[in-house]
Amino acid sequence: MKNKKPNQGWKSKIHEIIYEADTPMGKWFDIVLFILIITSVILVMLESVKEIDTKYHDILLSLEWVITIFFTVEYIARIVSIKKPFKYIFSFYGIIDLISTIPLYISYIFAGSQVLLAVRALRLLRVFRILKLVQFLGEASQLTRALKASRAKIAVFIYAVLILSVIMGTIMYLVEDDAAGFTSIPRSIYWAIVTLTTVGYGDIAPQTSLGQLIATIVMILGYGIIAVPTGIVTSEFTKQGNTEEDKIHLNTQSCPTCSCEGHRDEASHCFNCGSEL
Amino acid sequence: MKNKKPNQGWKSKIHEIIYEADTPMGKWFDIVLFILIITSVILVMLESVKEIDTKYHDILLSLEWVITIFFTVEYIARIVSIKKPFKYIFSFYGIIDLISTIPLYISYIFAGSQVLLAVRALRLLRVFRILKLVQFLGEASQLTRALKASRAKIAVFIYAVLILSVIMGTIMYLVEDDAAGFTSIPRSIYWAIVTLTTVGYGDIAPQTSLGQLIATIVMILGYGIIAVPTGIVTSEFTKQGNTEEDKIHLNTQSCPTCSCEGHRDEASHCFNCGSEL
Amino acid sequence: MKNKKPNQGWKSKIHEIIYEADTPMGKWFDIVLFILIITSVILVMLESVKEIDTKYHDILLSLEWVITIFFTVEYIARIVSIKKPFKYIFSFYGIIDLISTIPLYISYIFAGSQVLLAVRALRLLRVFRILKLVQFLGEASQLTRALKASRAKIAVFIYAVLILSVIMGTIMYLVEDDAAGFTSIPRSIYWAIVTLTTVGYGDIAPQTSLGQLIATIVMILGYGIIAVPTGIVTSEFTKQGNTEEDKIHLNTQSCPTCSCEGHRDEASHCFNCGSEL
């Protein structure tokens, strides 16, 4: 931050406010953005409740317009203030920003596209961008590392669960008849997953003795199988706990050229594109 | 206890009986209080069962009056015997004591306030004050320490579960129609949490193929995600197990001035307000 | 076994067959007993299924009589062959043996006592006595030791779950109305436990928005709380794993005087009553 040249003028200023959180302005911007995102998500929820929507439709819509305009301005500012705008536009957050901003505009252009308004709940994903800057980053990154390290084992586990569900579902389709809800193999597989994961809705449940016996086996399997991901993640956490100290302090600065993040405090050039920070 | 001056007279005596458990009288008081609390909570439960309330209304009410009067006397004694009564009155347990004692009086003053009587179940919280003095304090405090140490990680985890629920709930609101119970986004989020936590009531369940496919993903996520808090707490417990020996013996004495607790056996002054113990 | 004197004649012989499993005869007796117990439990189950009972009543009853007579003879032999019969009669297994043998006799003496026949399913508990002698004793005892070591922690945990259920149940009783199934506090507590343990029958489920919000909190609590017993038991298992080698080899001999078990191979006197083995 210290060695940033002031010659990029207002663009650099906006970049600092919008993309970073090391300056007071940047922090304030993030807090306002956070509140607006949460408010807007609550608005989307309230609109979906018919009674509330009927009563307070106008207030909700006005608030929605205020927030949408703020997000539109922010979206344009993000494009303008970055050196390589297309990198931002086609990045994950760029796309999220766009599709969580435009539904309100579209709903006026195309009739029947009101359904799209619920898409605005995706704005919640934007919270991740802000929270990345928050204190408990360390905790989250330890979580992420533990999950990444056990990725392959978890994949094997999920694969095994799916195979088991398909086979158990098919067997139940043969054993039980349509009246109990096992009308097709996909539905029976759905039942098998509902049972294996111990969710157990009860919308489809075996009626025959043989079906209940097989269901019993699926349940005990599911009850036992849950030990596997737990064992994987726990042993990974225990390992992680021992190597926790070798963390490097990263700051919240993002490269003004390629917008990549996670630079060290002492870094003066972007580790990705090499341009000055 | 030994170096307590006898010049505070009966107030000091009552303080010792009510607030501490090191003397025989103090122990007896705690046991009687414990039995009365459990009895009164059972009374509250029985009153709520219509058949029982109709039959034994008078007996239940008489017993309730006996217990309420005891609690009233105890509440006044607690205020009188302490040096800074307002500190007690506005403390967590002070408020609990008050709101678990007055409902019976209020129900005679204001008609329709019978609903408040159920508030008396909060008396159960008072059991914690007594149990703090019990043998297995060590175990509980180890539990508490393990949970405290993993507080930040658990917060990140709960946050992730909530975000996931909101997004999955919104997707299901778009995919499923009202007939299946997905009438609004909040209800769909409720469904998502019911499914993610593997509770699975079945009051709201997906009906369409696409909905069931997405539900399947939510279930497997929920089934796998449970490994995360387990991993966190387990690795914390394993750590705690290694440092278990360095416990300091605390006694049940509480400061007569500020009523704070957890003094060491050898302490002669309150570590909080500095007044003599 | 080697230093047992032969002067106790046939009683000692029967004692060896019935109570021990070191001799070929003793092993055969245990295997026959095991098969009879399993058969008799299956018989009890089949009798409870109305269709099967109507069709095969006579066959089931005959088989039941054969097994009951065998158990009667065994029960008498157990009493006769032991030096202190009353110790056996009033021991846990002595009582189980009696109440799992007599229901058939009683059902002929008192009309309407057919209900008692289901009590015979308790015979299953007798399997534990036999299995104690089986190979995987070591595994089971490690399990038992791990559970014993974490007994106090598990008690604190169950206590906390119960308190939480009572408070959450009472809150839900106030929030939800009778139509949703929350007709009394005990029923609401039942709902709270069903939800906290992630069983989720769905016979009682919140209908109002506030009720669903509170239910959501209970679910996430329950989903997270499960990490606690898992953490306790796992950390205990990991400890146990390190001290597994220091097992003492125990044999299946039981004292002919007081019938207590778990004697070391080299023992020549009962560690409990001091009489010769």
Place this chain on the structure above:
Amino acid sequence: MKNKKPNQGWKSKIHEIIYEADTPMGKWFDIVLFILIITSVILVMLESVKEIDTKYHDILLSLEWVITIFFTVEYIARIVSIKKPFKYIFSFYGIIDLISTIPLYISYIFAGSQVLLAVRALRLLRVFRILKLVQFLGEASQLTRALKASRAKIAVFIYAVLILSVIMGTIMYLVEDDAAGFTSIPRSIYWAIVTLTTVGYGDIAPQTSLGQLIATIVMILGYGIIAVPTGIVTSEFTKQGNTEEDKIHLNTQSCPTCSCEGHRDEASHCFNCGSEL
């Protein structure tokens, strides 16, 4: 692979393609086979959905014939190219290959045997043979080793769960009446397992106060018991993690005589039958 003699001609060539994955041809064969298996399983599922089957019956059937003929050719090639064909035919995968290939033929010979068509979902098991060759073999084998090492403990655990279910089921059969769904002891045991494993369909649920109290105990037991398999597997995983480095690199070659697998890279003779690789 390098020291294989070319004198076995085309049989050896086919053996290499079908049974192994070290050559480019072998890899391609495996990929094609994998796609065909997945396609065919999806076909079986789609056929079971009545609406889809009615509309696209002819397309589904044609595709099914193409795949069945491919599998038939493959099955014959497997028999021809191996030295001891009967060993393959009566091996686990040999039987799976046969019974997942013939249902379509049989459905034309015997009327009413259409039910058998669902058996083709067993083709999914064949995926395991292919995946054995895939990268994450190491992960899967670690999983398998951890589960094998805790086999005995898991057996004790499942046995305890079953005993508990039988006893709890019997008690509930005595306590609850038929109206609540507890019509026979086997059904009550089914309920006990549904509750213990926290699946909780809700198709059978206690109605009386006593029944709900007992159900509550079963739930808390089930909620706590899940800690046991988790503890077992986790402590096993933690152990495995420490000994992970001593893995021997195995290749995908299979013996041309006895088709057993898992040969070391440097092996020149089958470790099972001694014939040259």
